[in-house]
Amino acid sequence: MFTDTTEIVSLKGINKTYNNNITALKAVDLLISTQEIIGIIGANGSGKSTLLKIIAGKLKPEQGYTKVFQLDAVQQNEQLKNKVSYISQDKALDPEMSGKESLHFFSALYGLSGTNALQRINTLIDSFEMNEFITRRINTYSGGQIQRLHLAIGIIHEPQLLLLDEPTSALDPTGKAFLWDFIQTYQEKGNTIVVVSHELDDIQQYCPHVVMLDKGEIVANALPHTIIQTNSTPILHIKTIEKLKDINNLEEQLLKISSSINIQFKEKSARLVFNNNVGPLKPLLFHQTIQIFAREQTVTECRWDDSGLANAYFKLTGKNIVKPSNNKNKKGKRNLL
């Protein structure tokens, strides 16, 4: 699916180690086709930003090659500057300038002049809804206004490949909605967008192609629903009105249903993590679990949670879904929090 001839980014055997001997990327291969929206996810330090900087040609890998628009991302970086835009987490704006002055400044640096520059600036001001504040100095802007200007400057030269490093951090829900709307619109114009983010729900919703990194390695590279289908762990959430009674007995009963469950109890809820694929047994397990809990307390909610990218992320990266606790039974499976 991701090997079509319209690929604009091609990474092969990328290894990157920082000076302090920390491996950021290990043997990374990646192809990105034109007009894709790709979400890159992973824990802090998993190599997401490094990967983005390597695509942008800002970092040179020790091994492997990076071709962007058939050009070497590092050696031929000057030729790529009009086609690629790397928009960092740092807003990189001059607080003493106004938004409009900043737009004029960067339009000139990208070689836009005269009527072209003016038209482009006015279009950006309108489409990013910045008319209200654009003439004020940037040090008076809100976080959302800064992010809009940051993005507008990043696309002033209409790059065909947009690399966004955690663009939703510190944005309120309106700001996030605006950003994802912008990403989709920009992609519809024929451009490619790569987004690094921790917002797994958003990535699942808006990115048809997801790359998951763990300790510098790509552990998943597919459609979100394919990743979820093949990697999620079934989790059953139960909520009750009253406090849970006789937890030891509850646990005993639940372990009779399936011996390979990790159980996490809270005051009025429980979470059952099934370690093997329960597949067609799901309705039966659901029914039996409700029955066990309903004997001593009133169950208000019981639902499966195995449809999210977060779930697959935990499984693929080997992160604990059930937090470790000192209060374990002899089988070491229960965690009473």
Added chain:
Amino acid sequence: MNFSSLAIAKVVFKRTWLKTLRRPVALTFSLMQPLMWMLFFGFLFHRYSLDEMPAGISYLDFLVPGICAMTVLFGASQSGIELIRDMQTQFLNRVLSTPASKTMLMVGKVGADTSRLIIQSCLVLFLALALGAKLQLSILPLCHMMNSLILFSIAFCSLSCFIALKAQSQENMATFVHLVNMPMLFTSTALVPSKQMPDWLARIAQFNPLSLVVNNSREALLFNNTPEIQSSILPLFIMATLLFLLTSYTLRSIQLN
């Protein structure tokens, strides 16, 4: 060079000036400093005997060219501080991500700082006249003096930007400013004629570029003279060109994270 390259220098020039004008306190202080030097030194040493100078030249007259050159030195040595601020806000990183010519970025930056310093030097001249200094103001010698100041400013703005790009911290930059300004001033002929210095200091002053600028300015303002270009302007031109090229090259090759 094309229109687009000039447009780059123009927007950087404009931005540098905008930022200068938006910091009125810093601007006022940079104007007050040479005035204070002129007042305090001028009046403190007004009885100082200038052995090698013709009669009728007061210490204030003698001092004015030195203060003009000092204004340029002190201002130019701080030129790189703005670059450090741009590095800290990642703004410089963003600028360097554009395809803009790094040489034209430097032309805009050094051009703006130099034009500001030349205006400040002219203001020093007007203030000196207001304080009663007797100065010669003929066009050709004045142009010669301005050329010296411009080249000196280009050289030291470039050097300051070079140090800023290498040091990448305000603390290191402040050390450079302190290390350069005072020793350069006191080992030059800005405040005292070389013949009235100890021999060892006079020898250092002879090779100090600030002395060359001061001497050129003094020839213009006190004696209405235009010294030979080979000995008065050419060394400054070579120094300005080399330092400007070095800084432009450094800006092209710098790796900012």
